[in-house]
Amino acid sequence: MKEKTPVVILGGGIHGVGVLHDLCSRGYSDVSLFEKGELANGTSSQSTKLIHGGLRYLERPSQIPLVYECLHERSLLLNLVPDLVKPIELLIPVHQKKLVELLKIKIGLSMYDFLAGRSLIAKHKVLSFEEAYERAPLLKNKTDYRFYSYWDAQTDDKELVKRVAESARNLGGKVHEFSEVFSIKDQKNHWELKIRDSKGRETHVEASYVINCLGPWANDFLKNNNFSVPYKAENNKGVHLLFEDLGLQSGLLLKAVDQRIFFVLPWNGKTLVGTTEKFFDGNQNHVTTSLAEKEYLLDSLYQSLGISFAEKKILRSFAGLRWLVVEEGRSLSRTSRESAWGTQKNQNGFVLTLYGGKLTSYRKLCEKIGNLVSKSAGVSAPTKTHLREFWKAPA
DSSP states (O other): OEEEEEEEEEOOSHHHHHHHHHHHHTTOOSOEEEOSSSTTOSGGGSSOOEEOOOGGGGGSGGGHHHHHHHHHHHHHHHHHOTTTEEEEEEEEEEETTOHHHHHHHHHHHHHHHHHHGGGOSSOOEEEOHHHHHHHOGGGTTOTTEEEEEEEEEEEOHHHHHHHHHHHHHHTTOEEESSEEEEEEEEOSSSEEEEEEETTSOEEEEEEEEEEEOOGGGHHHHHHHTTOOOSSOEEEEEEEEEEEEOOOOSSEEEEEOTTSOEEEEEEETTEEEEEOOOEEEOSOTTOOOOOHHHHHHHHHHHHHHHSOOOOGGGOOEEEEEEEEEEOOTTOOGGGSOOOOEEEEEEOSSOEEEEEEOOOSTTHHHHHHHHHHHHHHHHTOOOOOOTTSGGGSOOOO
């Protein structure tokens, strides 16, 4: 059986469903997304669950535009899906004698507030020990610390992916789960794709545009089909631990044993701790958490809070992969989270492969991809994903 569609999207993570939603909001019909498993079965359900500007990125001036974009996208999502994206206060404890660090954080938070502009949730401020302890009893040993308070937002990442997909379906988009695209060929005036579903049935699809949002699997898909790879990329593995509710009303931004930033957050009646950063070159289909990674986070909790957490107290651990373009000479933690894409063209369209990107700014990135498709196809309709009426209402 052979089908025709203007656009095929590969991958059911946040960027895949985001591109589908964007195109459908412009009036495209018969756009199809294929996901080999269920939606959000990879990175898009293994995040730190934050919708944030990325305070630490301000250390690199080149990342300021990304922070600005994320802060304004944060505001949009708070308005578009308030049942899924909600404000969260974050506390940063700093020893009172570390004057340089106190000044550095003060400057960073002031810039963060400035970049947010009208999107600001609340201005940062300094809390007393009593105020901080009331919000986060885990700070009980920090009597000689100063506490900065600032605001970001938090979400259920998997449910956000589902809501975006449902919104796209409402606008005519087609989502095919448990359907893997295993072959793509350039037929000069279109791309021919072969899809296999969970029952082994094959379908052939012709499309003018193919958007490769496969994340950690993106380059493997290209190589397996004899396509050139636009960028060298690597998997940055991040591990999280889930504990019982530890009494947090606000989240904590802390320093790990190696001086990296990590978070301790209230989340869905539990406490979430993460994340790590480690190069991963194993099987992307089997990403697990090692004992060493758990111990790294447990040791970091002890160093930051002076409280010992036993491994047996961990309810669950999970790991995800960040798919980032390689920047020679930079450590994983300092590799840019900005997106990149490469295109391979034929007579009537292109294959676009996406790299990087952040959960927070996914909508804007998908708008940019939608603009590329529309310009190439001669379609002038703008995106409407910034308007609430183009979103499915919560059940």
